[in-house]
Amino acid sequence: MSNKIKITEEQLKLIEKLGVVFEKLGLTPAAARIEGLLLVADNTELTFDEIRETLNISKSATSNAINMMLSMDRIEYITKPGDRKRYFRTHIANWKDSVKEKFAETGMLHEIMKEVLQQRTASTKEFNKSLSEFISLFEYLRKEIPLLFKKWEATRK
Amino acid sequence: MSNKIKITEEQLKLIEKLGVVFEKLGLTPAAARIEGLLLVADNTELTFDEIRETLNISKSATSNAINMMLSMDRIEYITKPGDRKRYFRTHIANWKDSVKEKFAETGMLHEIMKEVLQQRTASTKEFNKSLSEFISLFEYLRKEIPLLFKKWEATRK
DNA sequence: TTCTTGGTTCTGCAATAACAGAACTAAAGA
DNA sequence: TCTTTAGTTCTGTTATTGCAGAACCAAGAA
Numbered sequence: 446m447s448n449k450i451k452i453t454e455e456q457l458k459l460i461e462k463l464g465v466v467f468e469k470l471g472l473t474p475a476a477a478r479i480e481g482l483l484l485v486a487d488n489t490e491l492t493f494d495e496i497r498e499t500l501n502i503s504k505s506a507t508s509n510a511i512n513m514m515l516s517m518d519r520i521e522y523i524t525k526p527g528d529r530k531r532y533f534r535t536h537i538a539n540w541k542d543s544v545k546e547k548f549a550e551t552g553m554l555h556e557i558m559k560e561v562l563q564q565r566t567a568s569t570k571e572f573n574k575s576l577s578e579f580i581s582l583f584e585y586l587r588k589e590i591p592l593l594f595k596k597w598e599a600t601r602k
Numbered sequence: 603m604s605n606k607i608k609i610t611e612e613q614l615k616l617i618e619k620l621g622v623v624f625e626k627l628g629l630t631p632a633a634a635r636i637e638g639l640l641l642v643a644d645n646t647e648l649t650f651d652e653i654r655e656t657l658n659i660s661k662s663a664t665s666n667a668i669n670m671m672l673s674m675d676r677i678e679y680i681t682k683p684g685d686r687k688r689y690f691r692t693h694i695a696n697w698k699d700s701v702k703e704k705f706a707e708t709g710m711l712h713e714i715m716k717e718v719l720q721q722r723t724a725s726t727k728e729f730n731k732s733l734s735e736f737i738s739l740f741e742y743l744r745k746e747i748p749l750l751f752k753k754w755e756a757t758r759k
Numbered sequence: 760t761t762c763t764t765g766g767t768t769c770t771g772c773a774a775t776a777a778c779a780g781a782a783c784t785a786a787a788g789a
Numbered sequence: 790t791c792t793t794t795a796g797t798t799c800t801g802t803t804a805t806t807g808c809a810g811a812a813c814c815a816a817g818a819a
Contacts, residue, residue, distance in 0.1 A: 455721060456721065459717065459718065459721055462714060462717075463714060463718070466710060466711060466714055470711075473776080473777065473778090474777075474778090475777075475778075484718050484733075485718055485721060485722065487722075487723040487725070487726070489726055489729050492795090493795065493796065494795080494796090502778080502779090503778065503779045503780065504779090504780085504781095504795095504796075504797085505778070505779070505780080505781095505797080505798080505799090506777075506778050506779075507796090508796065508797060508798085509777090509778090509797095511796095512797090529786075529787070529794065529795060529796095530794085530795070530796095531795085531796090537729070537732040537733060537736060538732065540736050541736065541739060544708070544739070544740075544743075547708070551701070551704070553623060553626075554623060554627075557619060557620060557623055560616065560619075561616065561620070561641050561642055564612060564613065564616055564642060565642065565644075566644040568644070569644070569646055572646050572694070575694040575695065576641075576694060578758070579694060579697050579698065582698060582701070582754055583701075585750075585754045585757075586701075586750065586754075589750050590747075590750075593742075593743065593746050593747075593750070597739055597742045597743075600742075601735070630806080630807060630808090631807075631808090632807075632808075649765090650765065650766065651765080651766090659808080659809090660808065660809045660810070661765095661766075661767085661809090661810085661811095662767080662768080662769090662808070662809070662810080662811095663807075663808055663809075664766090665766065665767060665768085666767090666768095666807090666808090669767090686764065686765060686766095686816080686817075687764085687765070687766095688765085688766090
């Protein structure tokens, strides 16, 4: 008996499209498609075999992709009483945090650029000025973006 | 005669550090190190062979990395009268734009998520609500972040 | 005309990534 | 006890990436 779930042509196309986007954001092809499936499928909680058979990927690819995404907190799973299977779903609640993290990533650049400026010879005045301007842009964004998140959260309540 | 430029131990270490960061941001190892060199070297305008010999990379790697970064507008070059060589330097002025672009990248996610929400079954109410909340966060950020850039620019004048 | 300079392009290799398929395993039924 | 379920882990293959080294090339210089 097949565990394939019903999926329309349109949904499949959208999954492919999402796959491309998620690949660009760093997921493997298989993981990207799983994310896509969990986003567009009518049933948002799917088992290992439903995912595997619907997307036609191997057990190993499914297992590795799922565990990778669990460890990244991109997906999560629930269980049901008297059922050994896990039901996987995207962890949308965490998406906001992962966007925050993405922004924080640029903070890494900010730190090292400060180090560069400190170590640079003082003789290249124009260059150093441009660099310090760039750094202060980051400083500004770093201060303001968290405020933006807070402001948005405030509008939700 | 060697074209190697003088570089301190400290500068070399910083170049490696920058290399790691730039690799994470999508550059190849060679390109990442060239960016690093152009950022920390006392002389900010270096020739093909100065780059190549200082970093000990092959001609082909140097050529490919430079052309890739030229096409990405991450570096630029100047020439000097009666000198066939090109002098490469990082295009710091463009960095601001590339940060803007980075933020715009997330706009891609925003568009496709709207498409997902439209195609979704209406029956998964909780899920759809979370999704639409996520989308509106993006809408908010997309509106507010350009304003942030403008506000920062205003403080510079 | 040949040589030198400042690169570019081609060929081949080594490392890594992503996956399939098959063997394996731990827990729960039967 | 044996079997099924729900995966995990191992082995091997294929595709891709990043690079070195060498051949190549176009524009002056000699």
